[in-house]
Amino acid sequence: MLDFPRMEKDAPQYETIRRHYLFAGLDDGVFEALAANISVEAYDKGEILFHRGDPAHDFFFTETGQVELSLISPEGQKKVVEVIGHDRTFAEAIVFMRERVFPVTAEAISDTVVYRIPNDTYRKMLSDDTDACMRLLSDVCRHLHQRVREIERLTIQNARSRLSSYLIDHVVDTDDDEATVRLDLPKHIIASRLSITPETLSRLLRSLADEGILTVDDRLIFVHSLARLRPYD
Amino acid sequence: MLDFPRMEKDAPQYETIRRHYLFAGLDDGVFEALAANISVEAYDKGEILFHRGDPAHDFFFTETGQVELSLISPEGQKKVVEVIGHDRTFAEAIVFMRERVFPVTAEAISDTVVYRIPNDTYRKMLSDDTDACMRLLSDVCRHLHQRVREIERLTIQNARSRLSSYLIDHVVDTDDDEATVRLDLPKHIIASRLSITPETLSRLLRSLADEGILTVDDRLIFVHSLARLRPYD
């Protein structure tokens, strides 16, 4: 991990993070004070940012790269909860958690640059700014809703339906009943996100292809019939 | 559903809800104004408070009874996400959701009295009170964390481990390695919360009993060895 201790005001990142909706509404002075406490860090692919259970003093903003948030069972089995990409914050919910430890493990799955934002600085800032508070609230509520939907997918949908949902969520181009999907992640990580094994993912794609519903070309998938792909009509 | 249009200031409920931590910090005047918009409703067992997808204008506080929050698959399969009991609020996250519809269905599973609190009134109140904002934030963050743990349970734990966790969470009395658990819900609802069928729940309890780990006496379970029950050592 490479650490650039402070974020300079003239750094190119300064404006990037400034524009993020959790910061966008802040007064210049307030943001500057906050920025003085934000540090920039670079991680290589495979490096761990933090482990589940580590004390959590900061949250993060991803400038470039991808960070995988995962849970690991005592037997060493891993489940990817979410993958955070460009221009997104993560672990911001622990700003307000009673238990001040990370509930997940974070690993860079490509070379990654993040900004580390201290919780207490941010919290102090919030206590003077109801608008910022409200923005964070709606952010956290959106996350909560996503998690409820995830639970729904895991329980009342089977593996095939979950894959269909995933594909539909990642359509890059659509034309009536046809669509193109670009897989932005290695298949084994997609499998883990869907809580299936890579083998099952491979077999599911195979059987969808055999049914003529789609064609797989490496990381590109051509869906020939969204209607037939869709889990329920 | 029986509706008592307004909450009277001398109603016995007034103090109950006043003490809830989402309201406790409010000034008397502010709370009174809010209370003027809170209505009290009584539901019989089996009645639906709202369906998933219904427009969400209010959130709720449960005074007595139990409310089941569930997801229903297109095939009619139901998954209980959570059961809300006495003195707890629910659906408070939709106060800040972009999409203003309930993400779950709520059904009274016993005779229930709830207070209905309008979102916009509460939101308006929040915009003047950073402390209240912070409290709600930590509340929602706690929920979020619970959901992450639930996802963990569903994915990297099997049915037996999930049952063990549930039992351990519901211990009413413990003595060294032994414990007593009281099941506060009908078994079929517990099964759904654990995302298993009632048949599987029954069989799991049976096999734990056969292994001598516990004894089942109707709604009371005597755990003879917490160590052997516990999913991981």
Place this chain on the structure above:
DNA sequence: AAGCCTGATTGACACAGGTCAAGGCACTTC
């Protein structure tokens, strides 16, 4: 070009947990 990774695919097999059907037990209702 040869050798190595890492990731993806395929096949054979196993098993956890679901489905379907039957029956038991405790309550209520008439």
Place this chain on the structure above:
DNA sequence: GAAGTGCCTTGACCTGTGTCAATCAGGCTT
């Protein structure tokens, strides 16, 4: 007290998905 109803249990059977192992393809390294 007969019949009905809701909840739980048990058995027989089935199936989706995981496990294990072998193979393959593509991209790096030397």
